[in-house]
Amino acid sequence: MMDFALSSEQLDLRAGLTALFADHSTPARVRAAEPLGFDPALWAVLGGFGFPHLAGSRDGAPARLADLAVAAQDAGACLASAPLVETLVATRLLDRLGAAAGDDLVTFSPRPAVAGVARTVPWAAVADRVIACDGDRILIAGPGHDVERPKQTLAGLAIGHADLTGATVLAEGPAAVSAFAEARADWQVLTAAALAGVAAAGLHLGVEYAKTRHQFGQPIGAFQALAHQLADAAALVDGAQLLVQEAAWAGDTGSPRRHGLAAMAAAFAGRAARQATDRGLHAHGGYGYTLEYDIQLYFRRAKALSLLSGGESAAVDAVVALALADTDSDSDHDTGRR
Amino acid sequence: MMDFALSSEQLDLRAGLTALFADHSTPARVRAAEPLGFDPALWAVLGGFGFPHLAGSRDGAPARLADLAVAAQDAGACLASAPLVETLVATRLLDRLGAAAGDDLVTFSPRPAVAGVARTVPWAAVADRVIACDGDRILIAGPGHDVERPKQTLAGLAIGHADLTGATVLAEGPAAVSAFAEARADWQVLTAAALAGVAAAGLHLGVEYAKTRHQFGQPIGAFQALAHQLADAAALVDGAQLLVQEAAWAGDTGSPRRHGLAAMAAAFAGRAARQATDRGLHAHGGYGYTLEYDIQLYFRRAKALSLLSGGESAAVDAVVALALADTDSDSDHDTGRR
């Protein structure tokens, strides 16, 4: 039976993280962590909270993706300068492969390696180890692996290119391909959650500014043209949150729709985050363009996470496959169309 | 030296056609010509005005595409139920090939034939002859050629599929390919002009309705949200008109940019016409959806002409080729970029 409510555990998790981030991921801290985008003190606090280990299974039952999505969304909303999503995905993957997760910072490359190099891997610049897929093998590189650190990036995320030469093989063959597909879907769901958080918070900043900023004798949010742009963004933000919930649930229940929904969620949440932060920034007028206001932090993060996920074009094949599978499964009942 | 002004001949032509269409292409006449979309009486009047023969060369000088574009734009603005664009293109093509244009109604297939059939050819259902390209040959079919007439179409245009079996070869080889490319560019420019006319008139209908329709105590055009949608459409309409002028000028001067500009103009004018008529219809509220109001005639025509031209995806190759050629020609001067 359908139920859109968060569980009480999820509400508790959200409350705990909201408090944590309010103390340890303020805009000032986010700025201080730039340009690399990594805040070791925040990461230590998150470690104390139980990250990323709580992504592992307890008593044989895997942690729920839906719970992790709540955490990722909160982290996104506060632009947490910490490798939350990738370490959770790596922990789940290691867990699935029966490998022990240590205390190292292990990141995950959402895109397969090309010519032995995992390019543009989030957090590779600060990770102890990098997990990546190369052909039909899952590899783990490091410590001491060769990482090229770009000087400047659009929005931190401690991007690095990791050379996988000499990396340890964690799995290979069809089992590896399938495990990577699951991990990639996990990553898409959690990145979508982070994007939904960025989107909602970015929209909120724009809305609050529009309530207080006056021009021509009234708050600018009372001008229909601006208000309607924000309303359109609100519908996208709302849709992204729903899709993230469903995709996480599909992952937890092993639904055959999970890969399609994960791809969909990442693409849609990216669209929502880009539009919400773009309109949120626009609502700020010239101030939105200055580094002094926070909205530009959200604007850059939205685009950066969206680029990492490959945007809508990266989702096409998985979504079309889902559409075809759904159609076939619906017509098993021989309804036909009249 | 750049000059955006219409010539006095063009202004005269426009004045003459405006008067002609006001009498012979009223909304009532446009409706009466549906579903086929051909008004023989209007066509006879246009014949009296000199169409399509004035597209031929006089004293060795070809008629100017820029003048024909003025006519096509006026015809588009009045939704003239007559094969103006295609017969002008056919006349120019026959002229270029040194073939005599008779008094037959000769239409032109903008897309090459597939498997010996020219599909979805405008006016084929009422034409005496159909000119089409099949491989490296230009063929002319009819009279008495085999045309399949679809029962219903989105917006008249007397669509037909013409079987080219036994059609006369007008030209073949590289000369034919090149002549067809010129004719296709002519068609794109004139169709773009027609679309610009549809766009401007459709926008005008929406604007006029929004000035007079009152809701919540004021004209709906005073609501910022609606006014701004119409303003965005106005910018597209303006751009389409400029692009049509430039593309027509490029055709007349034999500019190497002419094919790229023709493709661009068709794609952009289609975008403008779709958006202007869509927002024009939306401005009408529920009435826009009824067949009693004229805006739906414009809405359907805009989409239909845009589909015939293949929309933006059909223009990609020509526009990219233009972009590359422009870049090479600009850097002949070895400016480089610093």
Added chain:
Amino acid sequence: MDFELSAAQLRFRDEVRQFLAGLPPQTSAAVHDTGTLHSWDVHRAMAERGWLKAAWPVEQGGQGRDPFEMATLNEEFARAGIPIEGWLIAELVAKTLQIVGTQQQRHEVIPAILGGEILLCLGYSEPDSGSDVAAARTRATRDGDGWVIDGQKMFTTMAHEASYVFLLARTNPDVPKHRGLTMFLVPLDADGVQVRPVHTLGGERTNATFYDRVRVPDSARVGEVDGGWDVMMVALAFERQPAAAGHLLHLLGRALDWARTAGPDGPAPIERPEVRACLARAYTDLEVSRLMGYRMTWLTSRDVLPHTEGSLAKLFSSEALMRASASLVDVVGADALLTGHGTGAPADGWIEHEFRHSVVTTIYAGTSEIQRGIIAERHLGLPRATARRAGS
């Protein structure tokens, strides 16, 4: 959190699917081609199965179906392209009468509706009041024990098949516009009622209805005198989920069938990158639209009144439908000029049909501008404007 229907809900869905599969071929095209989005055959068959009162409590002769079962029924009819506009409008009025009607109205009208004997239509919009529905000018004047009604209504869809119009009339011109309205149930066969057909871009027939000194007894009044706005708010709360999501479901089904069928001159369209990109975007928007719809169902199932969830769903799904159908027509290409059902048009004409229909979904039941206004003010808390000044 759960995103699956229960076993009982799935059983009911299968029952509906079997019913739809058993309809004569071309039922969808045939119903659409009449222009009246109602088939008495389908309606009576639904009545036989008790579905017209499926949502009614068992103790009142209904089937006691839960909101998810009802949503599923709607969705399956939409998927199959079988319009049930007539039932949806009639049921909405029945539910409203159940709450605000007199005992006589409840006993006389509701059973006839739920038994599939009669249809009703809504008389809200007027030539001069669409979005601003409270500006209605059709007058109802006291006349002894009864009322005399004069005026005109627009977009009275189904009026030519219906027995009553659920009519909003002005009873007091001297108070603020929302406070001088009264609702009536006016028989369409009453003297002085005229129904004129109005045809539309999407092929549907709607109507203009004219009221010339139409006399009704006071028993035709629904709710309090000058309390019509409150009655309409009750009725609005029963408005089904946005129809656009159902159209998107239907469109995608047709489009996927089209896309995976190889044509005579080449591979299946789904092999083309632009077709795939268009389908993926539309299918994603469909999933979001359905989630927004199911969330409203979930709220209903918990007896929670939706706040702005309905506006979010309506805005998103209708704009998505317009986008999707326009792009799908574009990827079909020049052959999308060929239209009609059973004429050999691509996707049997349905992609082009949904394209023409889609434009009205951003207009009726509250335009996109109305929805954005509601979302801006009630969901985002943005202030209302006091005035618009130059250039801004």
Added chain:
Amino acid sequence: MDFELSAAQLRFRDEVRQFLAGLPPQTSAAVHDTGTLHSWDVHRAMAERGWLKAAWPVEQGGQGRDPFEMATLNEEFARAGIPIEGWLIAELVAKTLQIVGTQQQRHEVIPAILGGEILLCLGYSEPDSGSDVAAARTRATRDGDGWVIDGQKMFTTMAHEASYVFLLARTNPDVPKHRGLTMFLVPLDADGVQVRPVHTLGGERTNATFYDRVRVPDSARVGEVDGGWDVMMVALAFERQPAAAGHLLHLLGRALDWARTAGPDGPAPIERPEVRACLARAYTDLEVSRLMGYRMTWLTSRDVLPHTEGSLAKLFSSEALMRASASLVDVVGADALLTGHGTGAPADGWIEHEFRHSVVTTIYAGTSEIQRGIIAERHLGLPRATARRAGS
């Protein structure tokens, strides 16, 4: 109708291109990396060639260049990515002073501007007045023969390099806001002036400037007392064509270079359909933007004051720039996360750079909302609103 530059205009364009080709490599990146979109080296080199006064009549020591030559000069600098913000702002003030300035101002300030010795900045915007520029609160109070200025200006770009700020101040708070403003030319080295840097998303530096009891003589006043709005209207008419078209030209050049260069791991990006589609759309929008710009030049060349052509051009080209740069970043893909010039980023970082910059082009010099309002009212003749009511 003609869409070609004259032979003389083409000759001047080639001269400009040769100048630009002769600049040291990496000039563009170096100027951008300072954050100040002005290079004194380039400025002085332009001054040497007489280009800073190219538009000035020959009899006033200028080159008598026509509007198309000037537009071409702008466009070629834009294409090469060499910012000339400093000159454009200073020239705009020089042209305004030529019309409304005193003889002293014309003789002292204009030659220094045109000789490349000094720059100016515009002091219109304030923290509380951006779009609503007439709401300026910075005060100028009579003090004997002179004035005392108190207040704050925002977005005073170039203030840290400029000698004067062209400042809009309130001299009469008791009249309608447009009628109580006066314009001044305030030396930035005057006592009480402070310049604070403000850094931006696009990497440019702008400034906040503070005025604390700044004394200026009455000779610093430009135009009539309380006539500042009229002076500003004169200055606005000299505003160059929308800068967005130039950015689009630059962006497309960089993007085309990137797209046709094969990478180490595969074919040139231009082989990918989504890259081609994106380039085609952007290049079309560029062509339209340039045509809109050239039409304004043409009007200027005929001494016709533009009506709403400027708003159409500004709206279209800035929105097109945002769309184009955002989509180009998307087709570059994850590698677009790598930024900076000379760091190995795709297209040497320029696509990502223009993406970050583009957002401000729909904000400054009249937001897109302001432009749409002007187009709605003056181009389409739509009525002004009197009030906005509920939900609409």
